[in-house]
Amino acid sequence: MNFFKHSIIARLGVAMFAISLMALISMISSVIVAESTQGDAAGINLAGSLRMMSYRIVAQTQQYEASGNLQVQQRAAESIAEFDKRIRSRVLANVIPDRGDHELQKHYQAIIDEWQHSLAPALREVVKSGHGSGDYPQRVDQFVPKIDAMVQLLERSTESKIKLLSLVQGISLFMTVLIIFIAMYDIKCNVVEPLAQLLMAAKEASQGKLDARVYYQSEDELGVLGATFNHMAEELSKIYTDLENRVQRKTAELRSTNQSLQLLYDTTRRFNRDDEDICRRLIPVMKQLEELTPIGPVNVTLRDPNQRRSYRQLNTQLLERPANCTDHSCNDCLIDKLDQRPHETLSLPIQTREAYFGEFNADFLADQPPSREQIKLMKTIVENLGVVLSLELKAEQAQQMSLMEERAVIARELHDSLAQSLSYLKMQVSRLQLLRKKQVSEEQIDGVVDELKDGLNNAYRQLRELLTTFRLSxxxxxxxxxxxxxxxxxxxxxxxxxxxxxxxxxxxxxxxxxxxxxxxxxxxxxxxxxxxxxxxxxxxxxxxxxxxxxxxxxxxxxxxxxxxxxxxxxxxxxxxxxxxxxxxxxxxxxxxxxxxxxxxxxxxxx
Known part of the structure; x- marks a missing residue:
């Protein structure tokens, strides 16, 4: 039973076998009945001819008694012999059942007994002697109904066989129709409807509706197929949901990464604006960092890299404007109310290999700590800040060294050119004073004056050259x-x-x-x-x-x-x-x- 329950093919095979079996039974019963009724018609005809021959024997016997004609005697003797032959014929014996208790068999034996022991001897006596007992016509009249009764029994026997054939064929037809109905019902319930559900679910699945399910439940092939389809659809739905979640997570990560990259770009762009105050460059970056991460407020302490002394405090959340704020149009660091919930602090040093520039302190709620990536982002910003401050420090030092070098060059050039000329002029002035005290001639004084003029012109020329050199850009x-x-x-x-x-x-x-x-x-x-x-x-x-x-x-x-x-x-x-x-x-x-x-x-x- 479990085998038929688990297999549609087995059930359909049994149905086809049952239909074929019913057809085979019908055909075999038809053959059997046909075989059993073979000769019944000849037997019935033969039995019916016995009745006619009975009347003919009586008529010939009476004619012979009346006329004594030998030909009539001969015909009567032949009729009696023919009757005896027919009543014992194999054609008639074959249609009589062999069972001794059968009514037809009993009736047939009674007719034979009466013919052999009573009626046949009396008729032969009459035909032989020309006279006998005069009651044989009455006895024949009584014998003929018995033959009629046997004919009727033979007819009923044949009819019963035909009815049996009809019954067998009717039962076979009924069983065939019943089996076909049961098979069609089974096909409808266990094949057509499940296939329709599978087809509908497959169409919905092809359209992306992974919630489609097959509600047919059975242990046969289509039931297993439906259960497998449901399992597959459920797994695909889980995989699709997992992929959607992963895509959403990746999208969120990419969005966060993009925001981080944008923040780093803005940080680099703002930090390189060396023409602005450090507050104007740093506060917008820290405010943007607070929007991107669960930190705030952010406090930056800037220190002198040589003495480690604090010279600037920057905070993103203040109730009042700082005392050292010079830009009263900027309100980036001012808020209306501080968050009084307990905070924890993440402190990062602002430093490079060469110098220490201060600390970067970020507060955050204990139940909302920054992630590893967010901490890495803050470290990157702090490192960029340290690099920018280091570059500014180096640029300032380089500028100071360049200024000192240029001053040394200027001093050296002034000493080697204009200072020497002025020293020469000073000596000529002293010489002129001595000449005037000695009251020398005007020609000598004029010579010294001419030398002073040449020295002044030379000094003026050197001064112009030095100014041209110093103004070079x-x-x-x-x-x-x-x-x-x-x-x-x-x-x-x-x-x-x-x-x-x-x-x-x-x-x-x-x-x-x-x-x-x-x-x-x-x-x-x-x-x-x-x-x-x-x-x-x-x-x-x-x-x-x-x-x-x-x-x-x-x-x-x-x-x-x-x-x-x-x-x-x-x-x-x-x-x-x-x-x-x-x-x-x-x-x-x-x-x-x-x-x-x-x-x-x-x-x-x-």
């Missing part, structure tokens, strides 16, 4: 435009064109290196104007990898062989600039005449 980006302007200026002063060959890649030199190169070129060209008497002057800048070569050449009178140039203030200044750049300077006479000033150094900015 790079108004246009890059060294080449400044050199072109310088070459144009000295071409006008020399009265001849100065050739410029610029062979340095873009943005190779730093601004400090460009200033020193430009000052050195100007100093060299100024010496050409003062001393060379040249007709050809050229300025060349070459680059070989990271090595820079600056060459200023002229075809003038050259340097005197007997003059010591060690303490010449112009050469001293150029050597100092070469030393500042970490390079070498050489000033030598050219073989073809004139002077070559060559400076080589390695560029720090590549």
């Amino acid at each position: 790079l108004d246009q980006p890059g060294l080449e435009p400044a050199l072109q302007t310088t070459v144009k200026e000295f071409s006008e002063r020399l009265g001849l064109p100065v050739a410029l060959h610029y062979g340095i890649r873009h943005q190779t030199l730093s601004p400090n290196e460009e200033i020193h190169v430009l000052q050195l070129v100007r100093e060299a060209l100024a010496n050409v104007v003062k001393h060379s008497q040249a007709s050809e002057v050229s300025v060349q800048l070459k680059q070989n990898g990271g090595q820079i070569e600056v060459r200023i050449e002229d075809n003038g009178v050259g340097l005197p062989d007997d003059k010591d140039l060690t303490n010449h203030y112009g050469l001293v200044i150029m050597r100092d600039r070469a030393h500042t750049l970490g390079g070498d300077l050489s000033v030598q006479n050219r073989a073809e005449g004139g002077v070559c000033v060559l400076m080589t150094f390695s560029a720090k900015q590549q």
Whole structure:
């Protein structure tokens, strides 16, 4: 039973087998009944002919008694023999049941007994002797109804066989129809409806409705298929839900990461605004950090990197404006009410390898601590702040060193040029005073006055050159435009064109290196104007990898062989600039005449 319960195919196979069996039973019963009724008609006809022959024998016997005709006698004897043959015929015996207790068998035996022992001997006696007992017609009349009764029994026996065949066929037909009905009902309930549910659920699933289910429950194939489909749909629904949750989490993480990147971008952009106060740069970043993370307020303490002394306090949540606030239009740090709930504090140092700049303190609620990524974000911002403060400190120190170097250069140039001229003028004034006290001639006094005038003109010229040098700046980006302007200026002063060959890649030199190169070129060209008497002057800048070569050449009178140039203030200044750049300077006479000033150094900015 469990096998049929678990298999639709088995049930349908049983139904087909039952239908085939009913058809086979019907056919076999038809064959059996047909076989059993074979010869019944001949037997009934034969039995019916016995009745006619009975009357004919009686008629022939009576005719023979009346006429004594031998032919009639012969026909009567033949009729009696024929009757005896027919009543014992195998055709009639075959349609009589063999069972001794059968009514037809009893009736048939009674007819035979009566014919053999009573009626047949009497008729033969009459035919043989020509006379006999005169009651045989009455006896034949009594015998014929018995034959009729046997014929009726034979007919009823045949009819009963036919009725039995009809009954068997009717039962077979009924069972066949019943089996077909049961099979169709089973197909409808256990095949058609489950398939319809599976088809509908499959269509809904193909449309993305993963909540579709098959409600057919059974242990057969379609039941297993429906349960498997439900399990599959449930698993797919779980997977889809899990994917949606993961997508939402990833989206939230990407959104948070994007906000963090935007915050880092804003942080970098704001921190690099060195023209603004640190409060204007830092407070908006800290407020944005409070919106992105569960922290607040944020307090930043800035300290002197040399003395560790606090010089500035910045807080994102204050009830009153700080005393050191100079921008009264800014209200970024002011709020209406402070959060009185207990807080915990995350403290991060603002430092680099070289210096310590203060502390970054962020408060947060105990039940809402920042995540690891948020703490990492805060550390990154604090590191950027430390780097910015370190760069500003280094820039300030570099500016101070540059200022000190420029002041030293100015002092040295003033000492080597204008101070010497003024000392000479002072000596000439003292000489003039002595001459006036000695009351020398006017010609000598006029000579001293002329020397004073020449000294004053020379000092004034030197002063103008120094002012031009000190006011030098790079108004246009890059060294080449400044050199072109310088070459144009000295071409006008020399009265001849100065050739410029610029062979340095873009943005190779730093601004400090460009200033020193430009000052050195100007100093060299100024010496050409003062001393060379040249007709050809050229300025060349070459680059070989990271090595820079600056060459200023002229075809003038050259340097005197007997003059010591060690303490010449112009050469001293150029050597100092070469030393500042970490390079070498050489000033030598050219073989073809004139002077070559060559400076080589390695560029720090590549």
